[in-house]
Amino acid sequence: MSVTLEGQAGATVTVEDGDIVVRIVMPAVSDGDDADDAALLLFAARADSFQGFMMWERYAAAHKLWRRKVESVSTALDDQGDLREDQGEYDVFTRVYDPLCQTAASYATVAGVKQFTAELFIDRAISCMERVPEVGSLMRDGVLIPLWFHAALEQTEAVTDEEVLAVIDAEAATALREAGQLSKTRVIEIVQAIVAEHDPEAARVARETAKVGKRVVVEPVDADLAELKVTASVEDTTLALNSINSAMAGACSKDPRTTQERRSAAAIALLTGALFTCECDDPECEARGGVDAAAQCAKVVLHAIVRRESLTGESDTPAYLDGHGPISAEHARDIAARFDTTVRDLDLGELLDRTSQPSDGYRPTAACAVAVRAVHGRCTHPGCDMPAWKCDLDHVVEYDHDNPAAGGATCPCNLNPKCRFHHGLKTHVAGWVDDQIVDANGVIWTEVTTPEGVTVRSRALNGWLLPELGLIPCRHDDAAGSARPEAEPEPQRRLTRAAAKHRYRMRIRALNRRNGVVRHAAVVAAGEPPF
Template sequence: MATTTAERTSSTRSSVVVTDDAIQVRIPRPDTAGPQSARAATLAFAARADSFQGLVLWHRYEAIYALLVARMAQADANGANTEYTRVYDPLCQVAASYAVAAGVRQRSAEHFVEAAQACFEKIPTVGRLLRDGLITPAWFTRVVEQTSLVIDPDLMAFLDAEIAHRLSTLGGLTSKRVEDAVKVIVAEHDPDAVMLTREEVTAQKNVIVNPLNEGMSEVIVTTTAEDAILIKDALDAVIAGVCPFDPRTRGQLRSDAAAARLTGAPFVCACGREDCAAELSDEAVAARCARVVLHVVARKDTLDGTSTLPALLDGYGPISADHARELAARPDAVRRELNLDELMDHQAQPGNPYRPTAALDTAARAVHGTCSWVGCDRPAWKCDLDHVTEFNHADPAAGGATCACNLNPKCKFHHGLKTHAAGWLDDQIVGADGVIWTEITTPEGLTVRKQAANGWLIPELGLIPCSHGGATRPGSGHAEGAPEPGRARTRLEAKHRYRMRQRAANRRAREAAIAAMEAADGEPPF
């Protein structure tokens, strides 16, 4: 007997065949040609093979769930309802058996059985994504955690379908992106599930000291999400004043700065040099701390109470509508309206085509939420805004435009990687439906695509017409109909031109693949 599950990829299907004596996993080679294809296939296997562990986990869940169902049926047949049967209920007993067989603690076993029960009763559609290798076991666990407070079975069935659809189309998944995507859906349709979590956290505000060894202890401060971010940013503002020769790591600096601030002791540079250039006076520290800003982006109807759509807290992720209204009501909150209509007129600052307007700056950061590089969760307001197709300062008409279609946030590391390391190619695509996608192609030739995480918050951004008219679009190389430049190019200009040609080639290949796939069975290749 053999069973097969399959996952759609950009050109073919991944398959997993389970027989009585073996599990065979087939991972297709990426759609690449030439000498880099073998390296791309090797990279794809190394990076994605862990997702097929979900198939084995799904079958483990199926086995333990079958035992749970049988034990529950046996308990119903016996009809006993005593103090002991309530303590040692079917789930407890099945978990006890599993704990003995697996060599784990009872609590760990109960978590496993509860996850199996959720896989087949609460979120079976998401469970099938686990089985088919579209999400990893760790990501599945995030979904179980984020939906644990939803108690309405009809609503849970709806959320299960919504979450599965979102995760199967979002692309570029990480644990944080999975958690945020689920949080948005739950917060919009069942605010109580999110509010209860927030109320529990608020009720459990605490400071705990745990001894670690003879000379060290840890202090755990439990507080609200926004205050936790402000505390970390304030500590970063303090430690920014040490000189470049301070030998401590960033973590050690934060620890020493926190201890100094809480105890009232001075925080000093540890370089030991007579020419130390540290700026740690009270005035200098206060000036840096005054620049700490916490960014929250919310819809107007969320703030006025007519919508339950979540908001975005930079550095944290989606927050409930009630939480957003609490933050807006804080006495230190400053509200600024984000008017997307301004982008219809112009998206670059007048007189400086390189600099985006404040509206575009905010919208571009908010719609991505984090560094746009696949796998990076650096908060958007701690990133640079990058022109995907590079801006040509010598001839702006021949370079990438300052436009929503060509701007996204990148952390300094990935901005530098794209700019200075050979072989990397990034691109940004806006679909006809306004969904903004980013693509990263590695030097091995492997291309990974992901959606901008917060299209649900600013869906209008991708529908705004580009303001750069017939000038260069990302991937076009130069204005349509324009003659080839006759002057010699600098090395940087040549690199930019090469990258634009590669983007154009990638787009043509992608469009051809989409057309072929739609002609075959009408399904998009992602």
């Protein structure tokens, strides 16, 4: 068996005559070579791919041990389930120390871990080999590192119907393999959406079961501090956190407390009805006298995107709760029925006529902005999980304020959410280039190229929620003039700095797109590894 590792050119894991041979190409080290920098970056970031293969093999070995324990118990029992008289010692074994417990005890002894840790390992091994073997194969192939596989596994624990689980396993494996760059959050939300769609009953039971877990607990931390824990529904906790963050915004920038200290003070002010005060030394700071924390929260909004047919009960397509992730259609209907919920229609047909505001071509319409945030779900920079409604909407190809028709359209094909940090990284740090492509099937892809020349591609996280968005024809000739004031005359030079940067980025994007076509063709031609 031979596996080619994801993201590592020339890297393979091979099983030869009972030996596991790991081959990872070490990057050449020399000064001043961008290619060397790219190789170093890839090695540092993705040389862990082989760990998934090793974990899969460990799980396979543990699963075989467990199966043998199960078979040994089966042979000790007769057809009626009574113990054989000559093997009475199996009574305790079968009633208390079941095969999983016994296998885990042996593993714990040799691995030097606690029984609970060992049982978790054996349980994951069984799930990898029997419950979700297709998702498990992604770990074997280096698509998922063990941490991501465990995150995916947790999302399927409530599914008990074997036939439904098999469908979820197959669809999740396909979606994860085709998602491009992954992270723990992306893995969780991709699998969550598939589980919520195919097993809404499990989602309902899980929600009902979770209700009994709602509680408020105070636990001491030390002599001076205690920890207040509130367990509630995802929408209530998300709304509560947003309210706390909104209240703490009442302090000025000179407040000497850390973010967490201010957040703690704001939470207590909200709970007790007290004023939230700024602790700066500025006598002119209005917040020193106290800010009504509750009044600060009046502007807090929680966004949930749901298809109309799911809201009416005609479909079980999941919804997406900003800051949390996919939720079941039933959960979305419950949120919509709350007294404090406002339901607004999102008409994607409006995007056929206009995607930018009539008075300012730089700014998207409300429908365009909501659609873009909804389809991406989070900051589009790989590895970042900042919720989309807390991000800026960035023009991937820079908007030309002097000549809007020249490029940088305000359109779903050219807009995506970026958190303030990654937006600034792209704008102000040399060498970072991003791109956005809508393929022939309407799938929206984002690409980020690092200064070292490594390009990472990711699929829009929530394409399943708004599949029509990528199929809407673009009309970039409707861009109105920008409402921004005219800039000062540019220096007399052949190209302005902005124009030079724009030209450089366009060249990089064109090169990446050409290379992307070649990479995709190579993947299609290669097919599955030769197992």
